[in-house]
Amino acid sequence: MLPVAVEKFLLKVLKKYQFIYMCSILFSLLAVVFSRLVPLIVKLAVDHVLQESQIKSSLVRTILELFGGREILIRNFWLFGLLVVLVSFFNGLFSYFRDKFSATVGESVARDLRTELDFTILRAKLSFYNKYQTGDVIQRCTSDVDTVRQFVSQDLIAIWRNLFMLIFVYYVMFSLSPLMTGISSIFIPALIISAFLFYKKVEKDFVEIEEAEGELTTTLQESLSGIRVVKAFGREDFEKEKFFKRNKHYREKDLYLLKKMAAFWTISDFMALAQVAFVIFVGTYFVVKGSLTLGTLVVFSTYVWLLLWPVREFGILLSRYGRVRIALSRILEIVSAEKEEPKSNENAFSYEKLRGEIEFQDVWFSYDGQNNVLKGVSFKISAGETIAFFGPTGAGKSTIIALLLRLVKPQKGRILLDGIHTEKIPLQVLRRVIGVVPQESFLFSKTVRENIMIARGEAPLEEVVKVCEVAAIHDDILGFKNGYETVVGERGMTLSGGQRQRLCIARTLISNHSVIVFDDSMSAVDTETERRILERLAEFKGKKTMIIISHRISSVKNADKIFVIENGMITDMGTHDELIKRDSLYAKVWKVERLILEGERGVRPRV
Amino acid sequence: MYGPVYEDRQEHKARFDLKVWRGLWRFVSHYRWHLLGLVLVMILVGLFEATFPYLTKYAIDNFIVRKSLENFWKFVVLYFGLVVFQALNTYLLVYLAWKIENGFTFELRNGLFSKVMDMPLAFFDKNQTGALISRVMSDVQRISTIMSWQVVDFVWAFSTMAFIVFYMLKLDLKLAIFVILSVPPLALASNFFQVQILKRFRIVRKLVADITGLFNEHLIGAKTIKILAVESKLEDEFVTKAEELKRTAVSAAALSAFYTPVVVFIGNLVTALILVSGGVGVSEGTVTLGTVIAAISYSIQFFEPIQQLARILAEVISAQASAERIVELLATPIEISDDVNGLELGIEGDVEFENVTFGYVEGQEVLKNFNLKVRKGERLAIVGETGAGKTTIVSLLARFYEPTAGRILIDGLDYRRIKLSALRKQIGFVLQTPHLFNDTVAQNIRYGRPDASIDDIIVAAKLVNAHDFILKLEDGYETIVGEGGSKLSTGQRQLIALARIVLLNPKILVLDEATSSVDPYTEHLIQDAIYKLLHGRTSFVIAHRLSTIRNADRIIVIEHGRIVEEGNHEQLMKLRGKYYNLYIKQFVHEKESEILGEYKL
Structure with a gap:
């Protein structure tokens, strides 16, 4: 099967729902913008109303003037509170629609896949049923479909969300202080590269763990389906030993990954925290020296987290995409099986007349x-x-x-x-x-x-x-x-x-x-x-x-x-x-x- | 595969039940120090996380507002120290949680498997293989995750919240109260949503189970479906179900999608209140700017753990069903247990059923006051229609089941007093459809006597006429036979099962003759092997083949759990009764296949 075939299949499956999916992306964008407005409002209130720093953006200045300028606003400080509430209301609304729409796409895709699989199962040529084992087909119809469903309704939209978040956060950061933006991104490349390399490296371990688990299940199945023989020969202890051995093997494989995982998470957490610390140190220094406003520092200390989160998530999403590709190709194999007679013109014949x-x-x-x-x-x-x-x-x-x-x-x-x-x-x-x-x-x-x-x-x-x-x-x-x-x-x-x-x-x-x-x-x-x-x-x-x-x-x-x-x-x-x-x-x-x-x-x- | 699926149809409690979880404690108790360590680490993580904003506040009030960098390096060192500590905590938490998960899974699976293996056969009649597999595999996995990673999240959420409240109280009482006041509405909303979400997901799971059932049915029944030309009808049924699933799943997802914004909104409301009240305070000079900023970032931080707690609670409740099933299984008494003081004696082979009554289901007796005496070395054939109780008699003899009333005596001794393992070693059981393990031929033959040498195995195989065909296999005695022996023919499997018995060399032999016919040549080999096997042993043969029946010392005809005719072949034929009819029927059947078989060759 050509590698592109899987992507083509995914696009074909999604095509019917492109409109809802676009809506979901749009709401995702809106939700990102609105959720990130709250720190900005806080900044505005702190810098220009509580403190008296100059406003660089003429647009914001005009808006502030429109409300009567600093003097009025400081007396009516509740307006900022109202603004936060309003913004967060819209944020909630948009993220609701984002999630609902992406769930709709995911569930619809799952329904379509299931229906198409069942269509194939009902109408495949007789040789199909000899070629595939029941358990195998069921596996594809259930857990593989579920993998695709989860990916479409959660991960696919998360990619966009993270992307928007990065763009938005970078935009705001850059417009506030290009220098601080650079300082906030020092560890980012290292984080991305380490996540990517790590998931590439442990892919094999994951496969091995899955295999060990599969072997354990097979052993279990064997002992259970042969239970009459086991009992008749009084070999319960022998079967137990067999199971214990396999179980131990699985355990060791799993523990082997533990060390790598723990090390990776520690390093990645350390880099993230160090990045935050770095922003605070340098930022404080700049504020004290007068080249940065306090409000900007507050924004950066929040935004640096918003930068780190999507970056770390990208690594996970990447590894999940690999799994989805496998699931999709397994589904594709079934649905492209030859059918008996997909469409027949039943009405052309009146079967009562056949004697x-x-x-x-x-x-x-x-x-x-x-x-x-x-x-x-x-x-x-x-x-x-x-x-x-x-x-x-x-x-x-x-x-x-x-x-x-x-x-x-x-x-x-x-x-x-x-x-x-x-x-x-x-x-x-x-x-x-x-x-x-x-x-x-x-x-x-x-x-x-x-x-x-x-x-x-x-x-x-x-x-x-x-x-x-x-x-x-x-x-x-x-x-x-x-x-x-x-x-x-x-x-x-x-x-x-x-x-x-x-x-x-x-x-x-x-x-x-x-x-x-x-x-x-x-x-x-x-x-x-x-x-x-x-x-x-x-x-x-x-x-x-x-x-x-x-x-x-x-x-x-x-x-x-x-x-x-x-x-x-x-x-x-x-x-x-x-x-x-x-x-x-x-x-x-x-x-x-x-x-x-x-x-x-x-x-x-x-x- | 279908076990868990059907069980999900049952309604489970929507409330947390501590009793269920306590039943699993003994498997975690090995790791109690790990667990304690994990809790401590997570408390530290929470403390540190709550400390970071406090440090920021310190920086603002001491350096920025004062416009001085005095002692700044001390601050840097302290802050960076915390970063290093926190990273170390990450290592510890991953290490400990993983260890617990891994160890708990290991112990619990071993425990469950041992328990299952010790269960009497009746247990396996009631529990399907698929259900048991999902009990040992996926149910355990689910519980282990709760015992480790959910504990991580739980302790983290709790300690973070506690420390945030602590710091806020330290910062400013008034601002802290806003945060504290938000807890009750949040708790109420979370509880409401989680219960509702859980309910819908249960319906979703039930529908998923139905759909899996349909897939299965359409696969297994493919040929019938084609013959009946009911594809469209079944497809419509399927589409309806799939549509219903989609609708329910979307509405469940929508409810989840609604929950998060609600929490975030309440959180932002608090943020807004702090901003306004703090801002007014700053302009009046009653609060420092640093305090307000710290309070705002605390209030934002506060709502993540609340969502986590709600999620964990939902997860725990929904996994409770798995936990309940496991605890229940572990607590099931083993009905037929091996008496520790059981006698380890060698038996001669006299068997007596004394007023034995037995039924698989309560109230439906298969045998009632059944009496039978078999002498040492006697060959007994049991004949009768399907369901008459033939298999029950021999299953009782091997103590797969125990009589509900009456006794079974072996050499005049109640067989419950003999050690179960000793008893089973002396009763050879040849099943109608012999099960082979996915191992080598040699290992399969050796199954009843693990210490048998390869020479012993070959001798046994030769005795039952299996040696020749085994040599012709790909790797001879080292050939892997496939799942359930699938790489061998039915007849070959039977021969290997017979060789297995030869090595066991039992005093009593139970033989459930296969009804399915094999090719005449193999049939001949099997008959010959059985003849040799029966020699010199007390034997109970559920007979279908005429030659086996005729060669028996005594024949009993069973009907509705009673002996209706008894005697040897000649005596019974003269009676012209049940036996006569059964015999004639079988004779016709064998003759027919014989003639048709000849032509087939």
Whole structure:
């Protein structure tokens, strides 16, 4: 990734909010000016009203004259107090707006980044999920976004604030006394350089500390996830020793930095304090000698602090920018991942009209480009037919469905739906026409009812109940604590594998798909319940195209047509009755099942 | 990762609770001298900081107003001396605070980890790994910062304020009163704002947790989401949440942004009052110019520590939840503790469950008045549906859990009287999904017997048919197996787990057979290894494979925590009952995979 890419990304992210951001900068400028007016007012009051020194600036003199000159002002000294209060009111107002606006920019940027990340996560190509580990992506979506958020809402504006402060302070100082300005800045270059060098130097140490902490976390995680083994072998003490060692290592790394840090802060504090002392010494000397007014000295003794503070902060900001760049580049990597179909013209197709005729024409597919999972598969399913794919695990049955849904692309061959090349059908339409009950039964952290309705939007409860009855899960749901309102999924109630699968079946059935695919989706359902579900599903025969994938004979035997898949090829096809007559894989499995189901004492265990 | 996230959903107290913090004292007490030193240093820092303006005042009144440089060099030396002292203080404060933070983190993590390791298995059923990790890592970090750096800021703020008031009283009573009078409204405003800010940030944290949950769900459920074509719907949900988070976060930030100006404004009000009243005083000749200038700079200095105090208080209150969780964990009693006077005896292997009752959750008994007697050297197979209580029986045997009623006797002796470590060394436990540590193959095999030589390890590996495949690995016995053994296949992991048991050489063996199938060749190796392992030991096998079941001396069929059928294979088949049905089902299943497996090759 090009180094500039990160800066470009940052600018792109900020661009939408340039106006608010400019406002924030403007208020920052105003706040700086107003906050620094207070010492000036004090100076004015001390020098020209309480003491009788000459006013150099003609503007200030005019203003003073306007109020009636020194005599009036000394009698109405409260005016200065009022001025301080007014100025500080505006200062407060401006800094409020500065902070509020910069927080708005920061939070908006964070929201945009999160939304874009989620957009990517929802629409990335299937290979994305294999490439990245969940924990890693989550890390980028949470702590990296947070790093950027903090930088934008605090540090980015702090850079401006410090810059304005320096300019303003230098301007005032210079106009009061160029000589004293020089004296006030003697240690500044040393401070800047030492801060910069220091942060450069300890960058490596910080990385090492982070690594040591990471190792400690890994050790901890290992011991905890292997706790059963630890307990079973009674090796708690061994694990403790391991942890103590890592903990000590982390501690030492951390202490190593301590010495450097303490030394740096001491030197930098010393330089800052010495700078202040220097101003006071020289200033006092000048005032006594008569070349400086007391008021100016007072201003300088305050302003020298205002000079030191931003200078020291620049070092910190610099080191933080390094961290933000890393975070941004990690986010950028995710959001620039390839998407499936970012924008589809769903409205161009009316999916109700698709009836569900499916054709594969010499389809070849491989996940890695070397081992072919499908080797020239061709078949045709008429609309309304019930067909089954039977074969061993890994033969390529699920791949056929992934291809049909365009989750992956074939290397060769064409896939047609109602005679239309599926690549021409928008993804959203395609996937609404074809309903799949997937192998892994993932449920969302929502209520049972919301889970079932998820692909439908709204549905009356009767309909939800109806599909749950078909999927033979209704009675189970009634037994849950809150019935259909029970929260399931990761944060909810734990369901058995069979219950989850049946919920997924109901979830697919509620949408009016023209094609329904059961991708080995009853493996955890017991045979008796499966029979009941299949019986209910038979009602759809002729109305919907149904595809059943399984390696259980009982699941597939009632299909209109059974395709036997072995090793990426269709090796056999026909009805159940036809297939069992041939000497094939199907017949062999059937014989075993029949032997047991029908054979009375036929079980003669082989040892 | 999700532990802390969910816990943040709970409401926590918004008031300081000393009791919670006292629970952590023993970990800081090692550093009590450091802490005391730190407090002293910070008091000095505060004193010096308050002294600088006083010195400026001195300079104005003695040199400037008098227009004389008499004794100026003395002043310079004194002032510069203070500068050097203050810089040294900086060194001390960084050193001490860092030491305390570092040491406290170290001690507390060690303490917490030891505690967690000593907890019984039931504890880990209730506490997710992620939650425990964040307890030991981030919660500790947070508390340590409070115990060190927040103490620095706190003492500094207090002493600076105290000394400022002291100097001001010395300077001029009337001007001092302005500053003192500003404290109550400031305290009220600070309290109000901090409580409000805290409340909003809690909502923000909850929303952040929700959003993290959504990210996680969308990642894990990616395939399902695509299949259901619900991307847009979920995206809308996400956008709504993200927008809500943004709104809440901005309003929380706005409240913070409002707080600082309020404090600064009150501060400047005081400055203005001092200026006016002091100015009038100067023109009347009742106050010196130096006094007024010093009073003004004190009044400006006074408000920084107040803001600090408010911030620290908020920080302490919000970290209190972390502290509470840690203290709670440290105070949890260890239910299954090792009896110090436990017997260190070698066992023969007779086992008896005597009226054992047990449930994971109170009121839901998995076993009730369960009785079982197993002779030394007997091979017992336990069969039954998922959830019938098979695993519970063997978990009780290894004393991962203890019966709520009844006794378990080993060689006729209540097993609670045997030292836990001695007991576990004599019960070998093969888990369904064996966990390997991210270490070398050799270290993993050695796990139950740390002193085993490499020759012992090879002998064990050969016995369980693991030697050949281990040699084929990249670095042989020195190959790192990856997190949880991820670089090895399931079957290979099982073989290594078996080798681990061989070295342990236990009298009693518990085997939870894996249901997931491995390739036929490895399957054969595993079966053979198990057969050898069972030889001559009392064994409890939660059996799924027909060969293991048939080879058992006795089979018990468990249903709802009870033994419903008992006998050997032939006897039970004749019964045509539960066992018969289970057996048939398994037979079909094995046959099917056998045929399909052949074709797959």
